[in-house]
Amino acid sequence: MEIPGKEIPGIDIIEEEDISIGLISKVILYNDDWHSFDEVILQIIKAIGCSNADASNKALETHVKGKSVIFDGEFKECLRVSSVLEEIALHTQIVT
DSSP states (O other): OOOTTOOOOOOOOOOOOOOOOOOEEEEEEEOOSSSOHHHHHHHHHHHHOOOHHHHHHHHHHHHHHSEEEEEEEEHHHHHHHHHHHHTTTOOEEEEO
């Protein structure tokens, strides 16, 4: 609707920008007594797309040390990896 003699300011549409600051985060997987090695290995492969050998090494490190870094990268990707691991109730933590 126009008003005679009045200029109505237009609406500028601003596109959303990615303002992430590029901090690297890490997904830590904690050992438990409920999941088998095979379950953990398969879930690690599903979460990060690594080889069976790499997933086996990560699962073994988690078992021996009680926890291990499974993945590092952008926080958003760490959230995705963590959620995949937690699909079978594995315990994870994201740290920066």
